[in-house]
Amino acid sequence: MAADWVIEINKEGKRSEDETSTRVECQWKKRSIYKLPACVTDLNKNAYRPQVVSFGPYHHGEEHLMPMEEHKKRALVNFLKRTKMPLQIIFDNLTKVVQDLKDSYDVLSDVWQSDTERFLRLMVLDGCFMLEVLYYYAKMNFKDLGYSDEKIDSFRYDPSDPIFCAKRMLHVMNYIRRDMLLLENQLPMQVLIELVAGICPEKENAQDFVNKLTCCWFTKSTGPDTGECLHVLDIFRKGVRRVPLSHTDGQREHATHVHDDSVHHDSHIIVSAMEIQEAGIRFKVCKNEGVPEISFKDGVLHLPLLCVDDTTESVFLNLIAFERLHVGAGNEVTSYFYFMNGIINSVEDVVLLQSHGVIHNALKSHKAVIELFKLLGKDIMFEPNKTICSVLQGINEYRNKPWVQYREKFAHAYHLSTQWNPWAYISIIFAILLFTLTLVQTAYTISPYYHPNK
Structure with missing residues (x-):
């Protein structure tokens, strides 16, 4: 043997x-579209599964998603009529890159591998439906996207359409938007580029046009220049993080590599938001929303605005999963939630951040926000990027200054006193006494220097 x-x-x-x-x-x-392992999905299985619509092969044919298949066919017909793109040409063009499309999927069953025609039908059907959804939401912003009045007028569905009408948009479209950001529910970018190539405005790059449509759908703006992307989730991730492309993907740096051995331990220490405030550090919301905008300078901690609602958990769990599985994806989103999970430990922390406009809470309670961040921060390896390491080191160096430590002790004691804790008053007295003795000791120490004869 x-x-x-x-x-x-x-x-x-x-x-x-x-x-x-x-x-x-x-x-x-x-590979860019992954079938998630159980060790990842066990955190929350529903966060990774589509609710109303499937895109791609992983969830195609699931019973609860079948009602949307009829709507996909109607969207395909409308797409072809409006764009006047021959379906056969679309098939021929995608056939040239079909192996690349298949290779985009981490795991592809033999059914899809062997039946190329069926695979291409799925790509075209799902791709056209995805673009129709993006068009529908973006049609109010066509001037920004370079659309002519003729193309605006050509995009019309019946007012009673079960998917593409104003009334249904408020209900169904929110579920579709959520499903479009699931890692297992992605389409290769090549599919969308091929479909949109014949209809995007003149002098517009097909990739850039898809990026604009996607950013308009998810961020209500045309978004930053995100460059080449792998799929819709990747566009959203690059739009959220809002970093220059020169910072690029794949620059994963361990904290021990960013700082020298004498100070690297400072980049591992995270204290709560209340403790940060007690040290005299102020919170300020970044002007531009985005994960990597965290910075610390001159006693001010700048944090991006985060709107927390029912979709936050699903969206960011999928972003974290993508950064974990895709080599070269970077780890800006993961590092952000590692940091936020560290500073949010209590209801007081949530209230504090909310009062400074850092968090907009649309959940039922403050405790729900704490539970959300604990879940998002679970099983995350300490591997923050250079920005987060610099912020953590700066905060801890600031807190280690003697006068800041005295202030922090006094502020902590005062905070306890507001809760009618009798021991808090004793703590305040001792803090004042300690501070006074320190001043007296300093005065006696420097006095001989100024009065040598005495």
Whole structure:
């Protein structure tokens, strides 16, 4: 048995040097849409599963999603009529890159691998429906997107349409938006680019046009220049993080690599929002929303605005999963929630951040916000980016200043006194006494310098 195993391993070693191995490694690099392992989905299975519509093969055919398939067909017909794009040409163009499309999926069953025509039908049907949804929401912003009046007028659905009408938009579209940001529910960007190539405004790059449509749908603006993206979730992630592309993906840096050995431990210490305030540090909302806008300077901690609602958990769990699984994705979103999970430990922390406009809470209670951040911060490895490390180090160096420590002790004691704690008054007295003795000691120490004769 041992000899057989040795022979098998030796064969594997030889295979690793041939073209087959090279092709497999090339396929690994093309993967961008992942089937999530149980260790990830166990946090909250429903957060990763679509509720009303499937995009792509992973959830196609699930019973609760089947009602939307008829609407997809109607959207496809309207899309072809409006764009005047021959379906056969679309098929022919996608056939040229079909292997790349298949390789975009981490796990693809034999049914989809072997039946190329069925796979392409799925890409076209789901891709057209996704674009129709994006068009529908963005049609109020067509001037910004470079649309002509003729194309605006051509985008019309019946006022009683069960999906594309104003009344249904308030209900159904919110579920579709949520499903469109699930990692397992993505379409390769090549599909959307091919479909939109013949209809985007003149002198407009197809990728940029898809990016604008997506940002308009999710952020109510045309968004920043996100460059090349892998799928809609990737567009959203780059739009949320709002960092220059030169910071680029893949720059994962451990805290121990960012700082020298003498100070790197300071980048691991996170205290609560209340403790940060007690040290005299002020909170201020960033002008531009975005995860990586966290910064600390001159006693002011700048944080991005975060609107917390029923979709926040699902959206950010999928973003964190993408950063965890996709090599080169970066970790801005993960680092942000690591930081926020550290400073939110109590209802008082939530109230404080909400009073400064850092958090807009649309959930039932403040405790629900705490539970949300605990869930999002669960099982996250300490691997913050350079920005977060710099902020943590700056906060802790600021808090270690003697006068800041005295202030923090006094503020903490005062906070306790507001809760009618008798021991708090004693703490305040001792804090004042300690501060006074420190001043007296300092005065006696420097006095001989100014009065040497005495």
